[in-house]
Amino acid sequence: MEELRHKASFRLVIRRVERPFSGVRADDLNWICESLGFFGPGPRESAATVFKVIVQATEKGKGLTSTEIAQILDMSRGAAINHLNNLLKSGLVVKQGRNYFSRSKSMYRTIESIEDEIDLLFAKMKKAAREIDSEMGIELIE
Secondary structure (H helix, E strand, O other): OOOOOOOOOOOOOOOOOOOOOOOOHHHHHHHHHHHOOOOOOOOHHHHHHHHHHHHHHHHOOOOEOHHHHHHHHOOOHHHHHHHHHHHHHHOOEEEEOOEEEEOOOOHHHHHHHHHHHHHHHHHHHHHHHHHHHHHOOOOOOO
16 A cells, blocks of 8 residues: 555644653653644543554555544544544544545654655755845855
């Protein structure tokens, strides 16, 4: 399955959070989620677990509906939708029809995809900043 197309616009928050030293993968997943700022109201473990379930399904080429996610995780559909909306806003998850997918087929590739998008955005901003500086007569010395 090819990487899924994602919305051109999403809000990404990067938080500087200390990585846990527990060696427990669930703690690392929570740390990634907290660092990417997608935790909304509600239990953090639930939000990270929703993301994990979606990544696992995407890796198998399958999308999940909010109802399926709620059933898998034994949570209300409303709680699942709340977590899904936060994941959508952060750009970690995409929606196609009624199904939710991670933006890539693994945690690593998802993070890498976000990094690539950020790098491209910063390159464009730097170019625009150089042009602005040039128009203002500011010479950049490197």
